[in-house]
Amino acid sequence: MANIMIxxxxxxxxxxxxxxxDLEDDIVSMEFDSxxxxxxxxxLNNGGTYYIDPQSKPAKLPISLRAKRLDAAE
Amino acid sequence: xSALTREETEALIQEVLxxxxxxxxxxxxxxxxxxDQSIEQSKKCITSNRKSLPGVMTIRGCAYxxxxxxxxxxxxxxxxxxxxxxxxxxxxxxGRRNYYVGMTGVNSFGTMNFTSDFQxxxxxxxxxxxxxxxxxxxxxLFPLNKGVSIQSECPIGLIGxxxxxxxxxxxxxxxxxxxxxxxxxxxxVSQSLGHHIANDAIRDWVLPRREGKAFEGTPYDVAVIGxxxxxxxxxxxxxxxxxxxxxxxxxxxxxxTISEMEKTPxxxxxxxxxxxxxxxxARHMEEKYSIxxxxxxxxxxxxxAESLRAIxxxxxxxxxxxxxxxxxxxxxxxxxxxxxxxxRLQGKKVMLYVGGLRPRHVIGAYEDLGMEVxxxxxxxxxxxxxxxxIKDMGNATLIYDxxxxxxxxxFVKRIKPDLVGSGIKEKFIFxxxxxxxxxxxxWDYSGPYHGYDGFAIFARDMDMTxxxxxxxxxxxxxxxxxxxxxxxxxx
Numbered sequence: 001m002a003n004i005m006i007x008x009x010x011x012x013x014x015x016x017x018x019x020x021x022d023l024e025d026d027i028v029s030m031e032f033d034s035x036x037x038x039x040x041x042x043x044l045n046n047g048g049t050y051y052i053d054p055q056s057k058p059a060k061l062p063i064s065l066r067a068k069r070l071d072a073a074e
Numbered sequence: 075x076s077a078l079t080r081e082e083t084e085a086l087i088q089e090v091l092x093x094x095x096x097x098x099x100x101x102x103x104x105x106x107x108x109x110d111q112s113i114e115q116s117k118k119c120i121t122s123n124r125k126s127l128p129g130v131m132t133i134r135g136c137a138y139x140x141x142x143x144x145x146x147x148x149x150x151x152x153x154x155x156x157x158x159x160x161x162x163x164x165x166x167x168x169g170r171r172n173y174y175v176g177m178t179g180v181n182s183f184g185t186m187n188f189t190s191d192f193q194x195x196x197x198x199x200x201x202x203x204x205x206x207x208x209x210x211x212x213x214x215l216f217p218l219n220k221g222v223s224i225q226s227e228c229p230i231g232l233i234g235x236x237x238x239x240x241x242x243x244x245x246x247x248x249x250x251x252x253x254x255x256x257x258x259x260x261x262x263v264s265q266s267l268g269h270h271i272a273n274d275a276i277r278d279w280v281l282p283r284r285e286g287k288a289f290e291g292t293p294y295d296v297a298v299i300g301x302x303x304x305x306x307x308x309x310x311x312x313x314x315x316x317x318x319x320x321x322x323x324x325x326x327x328x329x330x331t332i333s334e335m336e337k338t339p340x341x342x343x344x345x346x347x348x349x350x351x352x353x354x355x356a357r358h359m360e361e362k363y364s365i366x367x368x369x370x371x372x373x374x375x376x377x378x379a380e381s382l383r384a385i386x387x388x389x390x391x392x393x394x395x396x397x398x399x400x401x402x403x404x405x406x407x408x409x410x411x412x413x414x415x416x417x418r419l420q421g422k423k424v425m426l427y428v429g430g431l432r433p434r435h436v437i438g439a440y441e442d443l444g445m446e447v448x449x450x451x452x453x454x455x456x457x458x459x460x461x462x463x464i465k466d467m468g469n470a471t472l473i474y475d476x477x478x479x480x481x482x483x484x485f486v487k488r489i490k491p492d493l494v495g496s497g498i499k500e501k502f503i504f505x506x507x508x509x510x511x512x513x514x515x516x517w518d519y520s521g522p523y524h525g526y527d528g529f530a531i532f533a534r535d536m537d538m539t540x541x542x543x544x545x546x547x548x549x550x551x552x553x554x555x556x557x558x559x560x561x562x563x564x565x
Contacts, residue, residue, distance in 0.1 A: 021457070022457040022458045024458055062360055
């Protein structure tokens with residue numbers, strides 16, 4: 001589990017930021033993206049995949065969350 | 075682009091790596107690369123923010139240097155106690171030239187050194203009592219201080235002193251903020267972690283202090299973050315922002331005060347100059363107080379104009395007009411400077427090795443003068459810094475992370491730049507090698523270099539260094555006749 005931050009992006013809707021790795025990347029797809037259910041599996045532009053527990057859509061971004069790494073692109 | 079081709083540069087890196095033992099070679103190879111603008115993510119070509127190798131000369135500092143020297147030190151109306159043995163504070167005292175206005179020793183304390191001067195008995199029995207005593211003395215001797223920060227040196231973490239408890243107790247007594255900063259020097263691989271720790275201390279101990287209090291704001295409130303006022307940099311940046319109609323509420327942290335920092339959560343926008351040292355707090359404020367932030371670059375007229383427009387784009391038409399007005403106002407002055415210095419500096423090659431934001435930010439200023447940056451590197455940069463650098467640098471130029479003394483010298487010998495920009499530790503080596511050199515940490519006792527006024531000084535300084543007649547005197551007079559070529563090269 002790692003602390004991450006999800007922000008609004010300019011190119012894509014969301015940007016993923018992992019401070020520990022200085023990783024800042026566009027989120028290309030998010031499993032759930034509706035007001036009630038938001039989160040799940042996140043795919044990054046660099047090919048990495050992370051998982052955040054599905055929750056209701058946050059009222060404002062950026063937001064700090066805990067994420068699980070499924071597949072990091074190295 | 076650069077004088078060397080990609081293959082030649084790659085061969086150069088291999089050649090330099092040849093002297094290392096197998097293991098060190100493997101490690102250092104990851105930190106040296108040839109720039110390729112097509113790469114999106116720096117991770118693919120360069121490793122950064124890793125522990126330096128034992129036995130090589132590194133130019134990095136420690137976490138204490140990052141916190142006391144960079145982030146906290148310039149806050150002028152606070153007293154920053156170097157908590158621990160006397161040396162760390164004394165040898166770094168006033169070296170950074172972050173200017174401030176105020177009466178030193180009365181209401182400003184920027185260039186003074188406060189230390190708890192640890193002795194053997196403090197290590198054995200703990201230093202908390204001494205720290206509390208130091209605080210009482212500070213209150214008696216300097217009653218106009220607006221707060222105290224406790225900058226831990228290595229022993230504090232090792233012996234496990236509870237500086238937080240002392241801080242809370244003293245705050246309760248004096249009512250002034252007392253900020254314990256756990257920036258022991260052994261933490262992390264470079265000063266970069268010190269910046270982070272200092273940012274976290276500001277987040278926890280400073281920003282919440284005025285939450286819910288009244289603040290008379292305007293829609294044009296901004297904070298300048300990550301400008302340390304080296305030689306007056308923040309002042310020459312601030313006037314441009316004010317001229318275009320913005321209200322600069324806070325300066326972090328050059329010539330800054332604790333109350334400015336406490337007011338920052340009320341601003342409309344955070345402007346970040348040094349991304350490396352202050353992005354943490356900007357991200358925090360974005361999340362907690364919904365303050366957007368952006369990076370800007372005030373080196374050289376091209377980048378200043380670009381940045382002023384980018385900043386104005388976040389505000390209404392009044393500011394946009396203001397930005398155009400400011401750019402137009404200084405255009406004539408800039409054209410004059412470029413007309414004067416460009417012919418003297420055109421085509422010269424520069425190699426940089428500094429920290430923070432400068433390895434990428436000053437490239438624009440050199441390009442405005444017709445110069446070319448052929449190599450750059452960060453002391454303590456992270457991957458996100460290199461991500462931003464790749465696009466600013468030409469193809470096939472050298473990029474080196476945490477370069478060692480040996481590597482840097484070899485690179486300079488082979489690439490033969492006309493100017494090297496780095497710090498004091500490299501200065502005399504390169505000057506003795508006959509290479510013109512500017513200190514790009516402290517602007518070589520000159521400055522400011524930010525903004526339009528700064529560019530005038532920057533251009534003059536570069537010309538003064540590069541075209542200094544002393545470089546033609548590098549060969550002894552009695553050797554000159556035989557080697558007239560060598561003289562020409564040095565000039």
